[in-house]
Amino acid sequence: MTVHKFASEFKAVAMPAGRRLGLSAATPVQQVTCLAAGEQIYGQGEQAKALYEVEYGAVRVYRLLADGRRQIAAFHMAGEVFGFEADGTHHFFAEAIGATGVRVMRLGASAEISHKLLPLALQSLVRTQEHLLVLGRQHAIERVAAFLLDMAERQGGLAEFELPMSRMDIADYLGLTIETVSRAFTRLKEKGIVKLPGLRSVHIIKYQSLDDMSA
Amino acid sequence: MTVHKFASEFKAVAMPAGRRLGLSAATPVQQVTCLAAGEQIYGQGEQAKALYEVEYGAVRVYRLLADGRRQIAAFHMAGEVFGFEADGTHHFFAEAIGATGVRVMRLGASAEISHKLLPLALQSLVRTQEHLLVLGRQHAIERVAAFLLDMAERQGGLAEFELPMSRMDIADYLGLTIETVSRAFTRLKEKGIVKLPGLRSVHIIKYQSLDDMSA
DNA sequence: CGGCTCCTTGACAATCGTCAAGCCTCGTGG
């Protein structure tokens, strides 16, 4: 398996200094931060001090094995909340994929708002469990089909949309290589199930066929 | 891929009728239920009315694809809580693996105790994310190594322990076939990393080697 | 226009799945 190196320098999140205080207020402090492509939001081993809501753009959450293999556990799109951790420590890396805006929600007394967080955490859990099924029991083309359906749904349900991430991100999300992902795209195109007007743009032609493949 | 059929008849959980009322009390109603091997706890599509804590034995939580492929999302051992759902509907099946005792916790006004549930839900999330890494980026022998370490840890950290589940359960948990799981066990045995005194008993000899393989 | 990165395609190799046979273990019943 090819080993890649990823930008792992932690770039401190630019944030006006004067507004980072008052951390333990009953209402969590909310602070929007703008990130460039590849900028890290948090890293494995860091203390988890906040939750994050994507304002625009997209985020990848991943882990690395010692030899450089990478698994992206989740992509997060506009409106989604991520950064949940069980023991106060991040076990994953989170990075902006492209230019991305993130609302940082610092948690003071988290117990007070846990009834708001539980549904969000559960949604993450369900998504991750669905993803497990894909990684454990689906073939390459089925994984890509499921991925495209998921992306279409999370971008408003339109048949035509842009992928925010590269083929390598998709590969590391689906547990495949970029070559296999590329071949799956080509096969879906050849079958007339999708059109690929640009490298990152997808047009779903036969929604039903995609759905049949992924299930 | 071989297609299996699984006992999917729903056997109602035996429970004294008189104690199923008072669902919305501030303290959740707790009720221990004993299940035989293979008995279903809940099924996909059912309404989620409770959480479950394993008293003894073990539980498998899984999903089926249309063609019968099965992915076990999680095993739950004594002390663990499962049954979290995001939208009030179960998206998975849960079954007792062997003879198993389960504490049923009916949730009334869940908001009141969500601060107790959030950490449990987050633990499930972290476990599931770890599992993702295994399924997405590890080879068969690495998956089995990681599985054995996980089982050892969750049974008290002893070097010698019993597996509650069959090879097929392990295969469906790790996204492999029973043959591949069996071969991985054999290779670990040949390398002197583990001993297998019985079909379901494991003795870890070289803990460090297992750890190196799984990471 | 040049250079770069990302993507695609092809040939080949490796891991894993499939099919098949045989063994072991355990539970049942004589």
Add this chain to the structure above:
DNA sequence: CCACGAGGCTTGACGATTGTCAAGGAGCCG
């Protein structure tokens, strides 16, 4: 208590999907 039978486990041979290596093409930015 032993024999038998059924299910689960192991092993082998072979094939298929996917990974690896390599080269070439397309799009993008300076």
